[in-house]
Amino acid sequence: MTQSVVDPVVPAANLAPVESPAAATDRQKGREYGFSRWFNRIGILLIHVGTVVAFVRGVHARLVLLAVAFYFIRMFAVTGVYHRYFSHRSYKTSRVMQFLLALLGTTATQKGPLWWAAAHRIHHRYSDTPQDVHSPKQRGFWYSHVGWWLGKDHEETHWKQIKDFAKYPELVFLDKWHVIGVFACMGAATLIGGGFDGFLWGYVVSTCFLAHGTFTINSLAHVFGSRRYETTDTSRNNFWLALITMGEGWHNNHHHYMNSANQGFFWWEIDVTYYILKGMEKVGLVWDVKKPPRHIIEGTSAPRSVTTKEAA
Ligand SMILES: [Zn+2]
Numbered sequence: 421m422t423q424s425v426v427d428p429v430v431p432a433a434n435l436a437p438v439e440s441p442a443a444a445t446d447r448q449k450g451r452e453y454g455f456s457r458w459f460n461r462i463g464i465l466l467i468h469v470g471t472v473v474a475f476v477r478g479v480h481a482r483l484v485l486l487a488v489a490f491y492f493i494r495m496f497a498v499t500g501v502y503h504r505y506f507s508h509r510s511y512k513t514s515r516v517m518q519f520l521l522a523l524l525g526t527t528a529t530q531k532g533p534l535w536w537a538a539a540h541r542i543h544h545r546y547s548d549t550p551q552d553v554h555s556p557k558q559r560g561f562w563y564s565h566v567g568w569w570l571g572k573d574h575e576e577t578h579w580k581q582i583k584d585f586a587k588y589p590e591l592v593f594l595d596k597w598h599v600i601g602v603f604a605c606m607g608a609a610t611l612i613g614g615g616f617d618g619f620l621w622g623y624v625v626s627t628c629f630l631a632h633g634t635f636t637i638n639s640l641a642h643v644f645g646s647r648r649y650e651t652t653d654t655s656r657n658n659f660w661l662a663l664i665t666m667g668e669g670w671h672n673n674h675h676h677y678m679n680s681a682n683q684g685f686f687w688w689e690i691d692v693t694y695y696i697l698k699g700m701e702k703v704g705l706v707w708d709v710k711k712p713p714r715h716i717i718e719g720t721s722a723p724r725s726v727t728t729k730e731a732a
């Protein structure tokens with residue numbers, strides 16, 4: 421039996437959200453997170469209504485292509501940036517690039533990078549236990565898919581989980597004002613798509629599919645698929661989910677070894693996010709792209725020297 425590898429970056433912590441200095445100031449002014457909270461709740465409703473409207477107005481190849489392009493660019497922003505960088509630090513980059521990647525991430529309309537990564541770190545630390553953020557085993561399928569997102573329990577950033585990135589004021593700013601990226605994406609879709617239909621398909625439809633595509637990893641990837649590694653959670657490997665999420669469907673691999681930039685461990689495990697990261701590494705935008713050691717892939721015990729090095 422193999423064991424999940426604990427992320428050395430994240431200290432065990434109290435799950436109660438701890439305010440950043442900026443958030444504490446805003447709370448005194450009585451407006452902390454209020455706009456963000458309602459923007460997300462009403463926004464997710466409008467996105468579904470807008471998607472129905474878009475299909476009723478007519479499906480055209482040009483608009484579908486626009487939606488597909490905005491879907492995959494922003495799926496990379498979720499998987500390659502929010503997940504593999506901010507949550508797991510599976511590669512390194514410059515401070516400027518870190519900010520630009522975070523800004524790209526906000527266009528996905530999945531709240532700020534620090535909020536996203538902090539909640540995800542809790543998921544790994546407490547996978548499928550009562551403290552998990554979104555466990556289908558604990559709270560049912562729909563709660564794990566979207567209920568946790570709409571609820572009150574995790575609407576604020578769990579600052580204790582994300583101290584390593586909360587020290588950058590530009591990231592704290594983006595975390596609070598993630599709507600900047602959302603509005604930028606709406607504007608880009610409208611401009612590129614040539615008006616209202618461009619907005620509907622480039623932003624609204626693609627955001628609806630992007631949200632559910634991402635959420636499937638929290639729900640379906642803990643229910644349907646195969647298990648290569650006997651992790652302590654219910655994570656699965658699922659080829660179809662890997663296709664629509666650019667590699668995140670190899671979720672059992674990922675729970676087995678979360679610090680790796682690649683989640684597909686073998687050549688046939690398609691992982692488009694990783695291919696893009698390798699391309700970015702080749703042109704010098706990112707570096708130290710981590711891969712799993714051989715004993716991790718084989719699911720065998722670690723050589724003593726490797727264990728010591730990784731635990732440092
Ligand atoms: Zn999981």
Ligand SMILES: [Zn+2]
Binds near residue numbers: 507544
């Ligand atoms: Zn993860």
